[in-house]
Amino acid sequence: MKKHIKEYIMITVGYIILALAIKFFLAPNKIAGGGVTGIAIIINHLIPSFSVGSLMLIMNIILFIVGFIAIGGKFGAKTIYASLGLSGLISLLDKYISPEVALTHDLLLATLFGTFLSGIGMGIVFNANASTGGTDILAKILNKFIHLDIGKSLLIVDFVVAVAAGLTFSPEIGMYGLLSVILNGITIDTVIEGMNTCKAIIVMSSKNDLINKYIIEELDRGCTLFEGKGAYSGSKIDVLYTILDRKEFIKLRNYIREIDKKAFITVSEAHEVLGEGFKDIVED
Structure with a gap:
């Protein structure tokens, strides 16, 4: 239950940031960087009586109905909440703030x-x-119907929207829309990687029994022990492997410094970790 509440809070924060970006940067400058947002910006220009937020809300409802008929109800409550929450928030902003208001017109x-x-x-x-x-x-x-990869399908849809913006407004605005499509994908990937990045740690120490106990009891994480053999010395040694977040790694590093200054530690980035104690493998 606690996990679901946290996810809904994060979703709310996410669509609020997205709504502010659309309202104060993209929409007033007619930058249609793909998606329902871009389509709404184009239609709003052609039919000003419909606000961007209202158009997004109408289109999302229609798309959910079409999607339900065509591919079944595989959307999930969180996606419906995020979609309608975003559309509703932009509609609310449009009601009280003029569509022409922008933080910059550059x-x-x-x-x-x-x-x-x-x-x-x-x-x-x-x-x-x-x-x-x-x-x-x-x-x-x-x-589903033409067996095109979802990533390519999204790119095609966004590309068509950006081209339509170029034809509706100007080639310059259309090119900025294409730039927005490209940068948006890069930013999304960077944010997701940054939020999920953990440290993959390998420790070789004569005190691995104490380190193992510290990880399990103090950090409440799991670890795995391998039996290794030094290529030069021929001596056997336990090799400890664990995955920790940044804060946990700092605690572990400080602990190892206290008990074994001769320990050998290697650390690498794990851009996504799925399974017990981390992100679920199966999405809810």
């Missing part, structure tokens, strides 16, 4: 900051095993 700054913030927001949402819906559903439909 297209390059708006693209960079808007995409950077939206990538952070989407990365947080994705990391909580949810998505903001929208063109993700179209990608899944393409995947």
Whole structure:
């Protein structure tokens, strides 16, 4: 229960960041970097009486219905919450803040900051095993009926939206939209990797029994012992392997310094760790 509450809090934080990026950077500058957001920005330009938030809400509901008919209800409560929460928040902002309000009207700054913030927001949402819906559903439909990879399907949909923006507004804005699509993907990947990065640690020490006990009892983590043999000395030694987050690794390093200054430690980055004590292998 506690885990689910934390995930919903993270999803809320994520879509709030995304909503602010859309409202104050992307939408007022007509930067349609793909997705339902980009489609809503284009339609809003053609039919100003419909706000970006309202259009996103309508399109997401339609896409959920179409997706349910075409591929079944494989969305999950978190994705529905994130999608409708984002659309609703932007609708609320549109109601009280003029659509023309922007923190900058410089297209390059708006693209960079808007995409950077939206990538952070989407990365947080994705990391909580949810998505903001929208063109993700179209990608899944393409995947089912023409067997196109979901990643490629998303890229095609976003590319089409950016080209449509170029035809609707100007080639320059269309190119900024394409730049936004590319930067958004990079930012999302970076955020997800950063949130899930742990330390993979190998320790060779004469005090591995104490280190093993410290990891299990003090850090509440597991570890594995291998029997090794020195190539030069021929002597046998236990090799300890464990995965810890950054804070836990610092504690372990300080502990090893206290009990065995001759210990040999190697540390590498583990960009994603799945299983007991970390992120679930099976998504909820």
